Amino acid sequence: MNAKWWSCVLALLCMPAEVTLISGTASQSPLFISNVWINSSFEIKCATFLPHPIGLSLNRRFLGNEQILYLHFSDGVVTKNTILDKFQNRISITKEHQDSGANYQFKLKLSRLELEDTDLYYCSWTYLDEQYNNCDLKSNGSIVIVREARPVKECSVPTVDMTLIYLSIAAAIGVFLTIVGLFVRCRRLKKNFQPFRGYAPPLPPRPSRPPQTSRPNQPRNIYTHQQQTADHRPYMMASTKTYGNFGNL
Template identity: 40%
Template sequence: MKAHWWSCVLGLLCMPSGVTLSDLKVSQDPTSISLTRVNSSAEITCSTLRSDPLSLSLHMRFPDTKQIAFLALKNGLVSKTTAGAGFGGRISAAPSQRIGDGHGFTVQLSLLGLEDTNLYYCRWEFFKKETSTSETLSSNGTVIIVRERDPQEQCRDHILDRILIGLSVAALCVVLFLCVAALIVRRKRFRRRFRPARAASPTRPNRPQHSCPQHGVPHDPYLVTSVNSSYYRGIL
């Protein structure tokens, strides 16, 4: 695509001087670069101030000059139209508004593809009575650049992509914010409900059970006492 575009620009800069001088008798519109989309149409208007044209042809300049349409004229009207190779069924011509005694035709190119990006120019053929020969005059070309998509649609797509990216980032930020807020609230509730556990006291070992001695009079066969103080018997 870029190679075609630069070729067309260089072609405009390197147009032969004879083509520029012939603009006084022939002209072509539009002269500016035309931007279209694939499978769209473009119209080129070829005009002349002379009243005796024999034919009109439309040419592509790059990479080699190629005739893509030929209109045979008779009394200023199209008598036959011939399309070049690859342009069959894609070219139509119709008379345009006349200027004085001159003639003009609008050539429409349909179903344009990326390979159709080129410099197109009109060439008129006239009959010279003085020399009984034909004379050809060419007009400045029209550069047609065919793109896959309309530049405005591409800009809209870029804007839409940026909006979607912005919304995605905003949604992600909101989700992260909600998650952090939920963690903070949960932490506060946990701290409010938290009660530290007391340290467990060590278990005391079981103390041994001590039986208390019975307080009584031990049995001694050799010693007998009596509560009666007057009675005492002992064995010596």
């Protein structure tokens, strides 16, 4: 690959002088294409200021200066003829608007690239001079370097895997916060907990006792209260009768 690349650079520097002199009437872009990979594609734009060209051909320089395809113009009809079999069904042609002022402008797209497609590609316009002789007008060319497949980074993680990792982390954080919230709530409930006490009806008011008067120099009769209590109980009766051998009660 490095040898082909240096060959492309040297070939571009050593192109014939007539190509540089007439590049003002035939242009091609881009000049250098390096970021193309196997099975990818690249595009080349070819334009000319010739009033009435009769054909356009795409050529490659390094591998025997081969002609890849030829486009023939006749009464506004473009006829495509692929010369090399290895480029069959790999090249598409699109006619573009003359926005740059050129009379004719085409976009050539080469797809399904291979490593052997590394080369210098240039456009050649065919026209008739004043003596009706066929002449070729070549453009400056485009260097195309096809690289091998891009290496897969071992540390790269697909988007789906990263999404699953982020969701797992978010779920773990949510569970942790939930557990912490329940723990704090239980601590608060335990701190403010008060046991339930059953309803007890209010006690009836106690009967008020009559005030007791006592004389200061008279000893208190301990039986006075009992006698007064007995007097206020009509269901208790005192009798002097005797009841058999039991005597007085």
